[in-house]
Amino acid sequence: MTSGPVTDWLLDSDPALRWQVERDLLDAAPEVWEATRTRIATDGFGARLLAVQDADGQWAGGSFFPKDYDYADAEPSEAGQPWTATTWTLNTLREWGLDVSVLRERWTAELLEEHSRWDYDGSPYWSGEVDCCINAWTLANGVWLGADVNGIADWFLEHQLTDGGWNCEWVDGSRRSSFHSTLNSLKGLLAFDAATGGTSDTRAARRSGEEYLLERHLLHRLTTNQPVGRWINDFIYPMRWSYSALNACEYFRLAALHDGTLPDPRISEAIGIVRAARRPDGRWLQTGRQPGRVWFEVDVPAGQPSKWLTLYGTRLLTWWDSAR
Template sequence: MNVLQWLLDSDPSVRWQALRDLAGAPADVVAAERARVATEGWGARLLALRGEDGQWAGGAYFPAQGGDADAGGGPREAPDDGSQPWTATTYSLLQLRDFGIDPADAQMRRTVALVRENCRWEEGGQPYFSGEVEPCINGMTVGLGAYFDQDVDGVVARLLREQLDDGGWNCWAEYGAVVSSAATTINVLEGLLAHEQATGGSAETLKARRRGEEYVLERRLFRRKRTGEVIDPAWLEFSFPTRWYYDVLRALDYFRSTGELPDPRVAEAVELLRSKKQRDGTWLLENTHAGETHFELEEGDGRSSRWNTLRALRVLRWYDNGVSP
């Protein structure tokens, strides 16, 4: 299999990123392909599903028909079957961001303006870009605000106040948790990095992000700090979309996105990534997170995944270019 050609023979959201990150295509070619995300394929399909008020499924984090926040699941509490609806505004915007939709696209700008005007959090009723109460969700909000050019400085300030002594964050801190959660921490790190890249950040946000990175790196991305045991076997299985969950590929892709040289402590995680490469040069979708979706992006667990292959290849390119033989 020609893996690059397989990636290019796909939806515009995959194709433009493969052109940029793997094929070294000229900037104008990449930009032209990226512009198609809003008008063709998955991006256009997802945009067409939003309501007239700019929201998806009538809610910020949970579909309106799902009732209040306590009925929905996610970082607070999963339903009895372990699933969660992924169709409300937050996860729809996250998916458009993953697709790399151009935030300057006129339809996208209108959508974000409608979200800013109409979308309110289920817990508290505050405007969407003012943030929620949980750092996991607020990390997502900061990342979305940075991507779509919205003011989320107040949410960033809250996240800085909520950083725990061990360097990370935990959605359950308000209920007494004093040890960080990898899932919460990766969402916050992604948000802080996006905000820093969009605004220049500050000494305080950079310090907080570095402390959060240390929390992950001290555990080599998946091992207990004291015993070296694997913290959660599910972290070794790669998902897309990642939703609010943590896994090793997501963490590696975060460190790649910083643009900095690889820390030596990611080496074992990189070797895990290499070990999962299939004989045809692809990586599998391994751990789809259960819940209602707008539509599926791939053929299911155990099958070759364009998204995981794209992300794995660019992580390895970053690592191999930054580490001497």
């Protein structure tokens, strides 16, 4: 992709976004995008998140929720899941591409092992929890930081459902997989496989989870072929836990690049949804953001052109069109 109005607009952004534009859309030389990527730790969004890390390695004093957070006392503008605690912040820094050596020099993994405990049952941070999505993020963050999270990888093998996917509500008796839970679980396993080479079992589990979504073309109920939910059309950044056609296709892009495979044709309908959402000027709009406390805003309000979503959408369609 050559420079133009959209890419020039995207380049005028925080280093966390700009380096990805340089690498993935403009095919810049490594020394160019690597220099921009280095700035994440010292300039802009990344530096701001690093500045609020607690001395004990956590953020906001908690593993998944801020310390002493009370929904009843939250301001109306902060109603809903708070996004400031340790897991969410690590997710963000990892997805932005922060050089992990910055956190390793702070002994983040070791500090979390010593000080951070899960809200659910008080278990040590790197042992994981009972929620598939939380465990997926902890698995991805753990291999990134160099923590021993092999036990969490094994947990996914033990809790994969018979239909091939996962469901965070398994603990309440659910035996049918969830699109949201399966996608997030797959992301965690892909991060584990990419960082460690995985095992034959984790790779097989990932294939089964992918097949769960592919059989449904990423969009439909298997029994009725009806859309699984209106949220497949909700393009939101930050994506966090939410499932959409864009988020699911982005996973399959990354998985195909890791595995060295061509795009599976069964994602073509979901690709069509992403393509249809592109505005005539080449941009994608923010359709709405999840409510809840944040450290600071990193994207635009609903209805406005989003640089983050435009990066994701443009990169996805470029990969799809060139691969096919």
